[in-house]
Amino acid sequence: MARPKLIKERVPTPERPVEERIKSFVEVNLGYDFASAVKEAERCIQCPPEYAPCIKGCPVHINIPGFLKALRENADNPDEAVKNALRVIWNDNTLPAVTGRVCPQEEQCEAPCVMGKVGDPINIGKLERFVADYAREKGIDEELLGEFIAETDGKGKVAVVGAGPAGLTCALELAKMGYKVTIFEALHEAGGVLMYGIPEFRLPKDILKTELDKLEKLGVEVKTNYIVGKTVTVEELLQEYDAAFISTGAGTPKLLNIPGILLDRIYSANEFLTRVNLMKAYKFPEYDTPIAVGKKVIVIGAGNTAMDAARSALRLGAEVTIAYRRGREDMTARIEEIAHAEEEGVKFEFFLTPVEFIGDENGKVKAVKFMKMRPLEERDSRGKRKIEPTGEYVTLEADTVIIAIGLEPNKILVEASGFETNPDGTLVVDENLMTSIPGVFAGGDAIRGEATVILAMGDGKKAAKAIDEYIRSRRANA
Amino acid sequence: MSYKILEKKEIAMRNIWYRIHAPHVAKKVQPGQFVIVRAFKNGERIPLTPVMWDRDEGWIVLITFIRGRTTMRMASELKEGDELLNVAGPLGNPAEMEKFGKVLAIGAYTGIVEVYPIARAWQELGNDVTTLHVTFEPMVVLKDELEEAVGRHVLETVPIDPNLDFPTNMKNVTKRLTEKVRELLEKEEYDMVFMVGPAGDQRAVFNVVKEFGIPMKSDLHPIMVDGTGMCGACRVTVGGEVKFACIDGPEFDAYQVNWDELIARSGYYTDMEQRAMQEYMKALQGGEQ
Numbered sequence: 035m036a037r038p039k040l041i042k043e044r045v046p047t048p049e050r051p052v053e054e055r056i057k058s059f060v061e062v063n064l065g066y067d068f069a070s071a072v073k074e075a076e077r078c079i080q081c082p083p084e085y086a087p088c089i090k091g092c093p094v095h096i097n098i099p100g101f102l103k104a105l106r107e108n109a110d111n112p113d114e115a116v117k118n119a120l121r122v123i124w125n126d127n128t129l130p131a132v133t134g135r136v137c138p139q140e141e142q143c144e145a146p147c148v149m150g151k152v153g154d155p156i157n158i159g160k161l162e163r164f165v166a167d168y169a170r171e172k173g174i175d176e177e178l179l180g181e182f183i184a185e186t187d188g189k190g191k192v193a194v195v196g197a198g199p200a201g202l203t204c205a206l207e208l209a210k211m212g213y214k215v216t217i218f219e220a221l222h223e224a225g226g227v228l229m230y231g232i233p234e235f236r237l238p239k240d241i242l243k244t245e246l247d248k249l250e251k252l253g254v255e256v257k258t259n260y261i262v263g264k265t266v267t268v269e270e271l272l273q274e275y276d277a278a279f280i281s282t283g284a285g286t287p288k289l290l291n292i293p294g295i296l297l298d299r300i301y302s303a304n305e306f307l308t309r310v311n312l313m314k315a316y317k318f319p320e321y322d323t324p325i326a327v328g329k330k331v332i333v334i335g336a337g338n339t340a341m342d343a344a345r346s347a348l349r350l351g352a353e354v355t356i357a358y359r360r361g362r363e364d365m366t367a368r369i370e371e372i373a374h375a376e377e378e379g380v381k382f383e384f385f386l387t388p389v390e391f392i393g394d395e396n397g398k399v400k401a402v403k404f405m406k407m408r409p410l411e412e413r414d415s416r417g418k419r420k421i422e423p424t425g426e427y428v429t430l431e432a433d434t435v436i437i438a439i440g441l442e443p444n445k446i447l448v449e450a451s452g453f454e455t456n457p458d459g460t461l462v463v464d465e466n467l468m469t470s471i472p473g474v475f476a477g478g479d480a481i482r483g484e485a486t487v488i489l490a491m492g493d494g495k496k497a498a499k500a501i502d503e504y505i506r507s508r509r510a511n512a
Numbered sequence: 513m514s515y516k517i518l519e520k521k522e523i524a525m526r527n528i529w530y531r532i533h534a535p536h537v538a539k540k541v542q543p544g545q546f547v548i549v550r551a552f553k554n555g556e557r558i559p560l561t562p563v564m565w566d567r568d569e570g571w572i573v574l575i576t577f578i579r580g581r582t583t584m585r586m587a588s589e590l591k592e593g594d595e596l597l598n599v600a601g602p603l604g605n606p607a608e609m610e611k612f613g614k615v616l617a618i619g620a621y622t623g624i625v626e627v628y629p630i631a632r633a634w635q636e637l638g639n640d641v642t643t644l645h646v647t648f649e650p651m652v653v654l655k656d657e658l659e660e661a662v663g664r665h666v667l668e669t670v671p672i673d674p675n676l677d678f679p680t681n682m683k684n685v686t687k688r689l690t691e692k693v694r695e696l697l698e699k700e701e702y703d704m705v706f707m708v709g710p711a712g713d714q715r716a717v718f719n720v721v722k723e724f725g726i727p728m729k730s731d732l733h734p735i736m737v738d739g740t741g742m743c744g745a746c747r748v749t750v751g752g753e754v755k756f757a758c759i760d761g762p763e764f765d766a767y768q769v770n771w772d773e774l775i776a777r778s779g780y781y782t783d784m785e786q787r788a789m790q791e792y793m794k795a796l797q798g799g800e801q
């Protein structure tokens with residue numbers, strides 16, 4: 035039998051040109067159309083599912099060769115092809131339009147892809163996104179949703195706290211099993227970081243909203259403006275629900291404990307991004323929430339949050355510099371987003387640690403003083419080179435500073451409910467994701483600290499299974 | 513959930529009373545806590561204080577001072593029977609409920625509406641509470657309610673001089689406020705002073721109270737966005753440490769607060785607030801023609 039010809043190179047996805055995109059918050063990457071998606075899917079050599087390394091690399095184990103096969107099997111009938119592909123994806127992941135956009139595929143499913151050994155790995159993320167987008171535009175997802183609606187009679191009631199990716203996934207999985215689920219969310223919109231953190235130009239909010247519409251269609255109730263620990267306690271929830279899932283994330287910003295931190299125009303990335311994304315301050319005064327960005331912005335940090343803040347500030351018309359205390363190869367943001375930031379003109383300064391914010395006579399920040407750092411050969415537990423101070427300083431001008439050095443779990447819920455926690459504030463859980471309070475499970479950033487969307491979703495899924503078992507066994511023993 | 517406006521009325525110049533259906537808040541709120549309200553689709557989130565509530569009937573009362581665009585829009589666009597889009601809460605820590613003894617609770621301008629639930633609860637707990645309200649003459653609110661709720665209610669009004677600009681008029685309030693506080697503290701012995709009002713007035717009063725060495729608590733009002741500890745917009749330095757007013761406060765020991773910093777931070781959005789207000793006024797006028 036003739037060996038199939040290997041196509042080494044990826045079918046590219048078009049992107050908006052730089053000059054156009056830095057003026058707006060419109061999505062940068064335009065994604066595949068059906069013909070190019072099929073072409074890319076045809077590059078997959080269809081490793082057997084029990085072996086396929088891409089499936090193992092995906093934290094929720096989507097049957098990747100399966101959905102790629104579905105796409106190309108019906109190359110002459112796009113609607114049918116997409117419907118079959120989406121069915122395969124939804125078995126394991128109900129938010130593909132989100133994960134296809136924001137997952138670091140280069141570290142997950144695409145990293146071990148066999149094709150990566152001979153050429154480019156299959157562009158799994160963009161294909162996943164294509165399936166979700168096409169289905170949404172054609173209303174195919176609506177049709178398919180019917181297949182997943184389960185009988186909800188008498189199975190049990192579960193409360194989910196926090197409507198980020200962990201909570202959404204747990205709720206959707208439980209609803210598919212037939213549980214009656216209520217999500218309690220502190221903010222006025224569901225989505226967690228997807229709504230208030232990740233900007234429109236990476237994850238358009240109307241796309242996110244249609245993903246969220248699934249909740250309602252599967253019978254999940256969302257109570258916004260509910261702050262668990264204040265509006266209602268975990269104890270009270272347990273009186274009404276058979277179990278609870280805590281997915282309150284890690285939303286509290288770490289601030290730098292250095293002089294000048296309270297000067298005007300110094301934002302946490304969370305405040306900055308919440309104003310921009312959730313409150314649409316970039317449309318001020320059409321929207322009421324203001325944001326003040328000067329001409330020269332310094333962003334401190336080099337994770338996804340820093341890239342998002344930097345690229346948002348750029349779109350508000352500023353000149354932006356990212357200052358990071360380690361080197362280029364140590365940055366934790368997604369490679370695609372670092373590349374986008376560079377193309378768009380964000381400048382990078384490495385091996386700089388801030389030591390002081392300098393203000394003007396009106397209390398506004400005007401410069402940041404940094405200590406220069408130097409890399410050592412030694413590496414830390416995460417494999418990053420250690421750094422040490424050089425004793426030399428440099429001062430960079432800035433009229434706005436955004437701090438993006440990380441987030442910690444929010445303490446409202448923990449303090450009010452007496453959960454056992456780790457020293458970093460994350461909740462202690464056992465191998466079934468159950469917390470120190472029986473019947474209360476937890477996942478996502480609330481147990482991991484700042485991590486990724488798909489890990490949060492994986493936890494949500496795992497917890498849904500554990501909750502199902504917990505409720506069944508309690509009922510069996512009752 | 514619908515947050516229906518059951519009642520709305522103007523109770524004094526630029527002071528609007530809203531009774532809102534919000535059973536989730538009414539059931540839990542304690543004196544000293546606040547809510548975050550978003551009234552319009554393109555609106556912002558603003559912190560307001562439940563002044564009264566009925567846990568069984570499920571309503572809370574909010575009283576807003578028309579200060580800028582959002583409070584103005586609420587006053588002019590919302591009618592009885594309309595709904596607020598979001599009412600999140602209760603937020604923040606309840607005020608400490610203890611027997612302090614003789615307490616002076618001060619409210620400058622609409623700040624008195626936040627004093628009311630706390631002063632009332634303190635009195636009920638067995639404290640001897642004097643409330644002091646200093647404001648412009650046409651802006652007196654909750655006079656009868658306070659007279660009924662606490663040991664003694666002192667009202668001090670300052671006329672608005674139309675020949676002076678607003679900042680100068682406000683200076684007169686600050687002056688009367690500090691004079692009156694001094695007079696009260698000189699005459700009687702208080703165990704504790706509590707205040708709600710603009711940061712500048714709080715600092716002025718604190719400087720008087722300090723001379724007498726009396727403990728003082730302040731409700732701080734930094735700018736807030738989420739109100740749940742997620743952004744740090746509301747950060748203040750208290751006792752040399754950065755605190756988030758929405759989760760660590762809003763009540764703090766006045767002796768520990770870095771007042772200068774707080775005052776500087778409250779003026780951050782002044783330009784944009786004025787712009788938002790002007791645009792809105794323009795739109796209103798355009799609509800009338």
Ligand SMILES: Cc1cc2nc3c(=O)[nH]c(=O)nc-3n(C[C@H](O)[C@H](O)[C@H](O)COP(=O)(O)OP(=O)(O)OC[C@H]3O[C@@H](n4cnc5c(N)ncnc54)[C@H](O)[C@@H]3O)c2cc1C
Pocket residue numbers: 136137138195196197198199200201218219220221224225226227228231232260261262263281282283284285307338339340342368444446447477478479480484485486487488490
């Ligand atoms: C700016 C930014 C960009 C990022 N970019 C990426 C990316 O490109 N790819 C990626 O994989 N990851 C990214 N991440 C990380 C990722 O977003 C998180 O790991 C993920 O969102 C965690 O999900 P979660 O469900 O645990 O929590 P969250 O998304 O944080 O959701 C928690 C929810 O709980 C609510 N809540 C909190 N406390 C309470 C309470 N007491 N009561 C009720 N509700 C409460 C919050 O309001 C929130 O809605 C990014 C993070 C940030 C901040």
Ligand SMILES: Cc1cc2nc3c(=O)[nH]c(=O)nc-3n(C[C@H](O)[C@H](O)[C@H](O)COP(=O)(O)OP(=O)(O)OC[C@H]3O[C@@H](n4cnc5c(N)ncnc54)[C@H](O)[C@@H]3O)c2cc1C
Pocket residue numbers: 323324546556557558559560561562575576577578579580581582583584622625626732733734735736762781785786788
């Ligand atoms: C805990 C708390 C409780 C409050 N309770 C009440 C109350 O019961 N009644 C009342 O009239 N006012 C109260 N305030 C003040 C109220 O939030 C502001 O008057 C309101 O935000 C002004 O909005 P605006 O758009 O009309 O005015 P603008 O001046 O245009 O305000 C625009 C922005 O500034 C912020 N802001 C401005 N001033 C303040 C301030 N003093 N405090 C907090 N944020 C501010 C707003 O959040 C908004 O983002 C309270 C504030 C806090 C922090």
Ligand code: SF4
Pocket residue numbers: 077078079080081086087088089098099146147148149156158
């Ligand atoms: S590892 Fe790569 S080639 Fe193999 S099935 Fe997965 S996507 Fe296809």
Ligand code: FES
Pocket residue numbers: 735736737738739740741742743744745746747756757758759
């Ligand atoms: S208002 Fe955002 S942390 Fe307090």
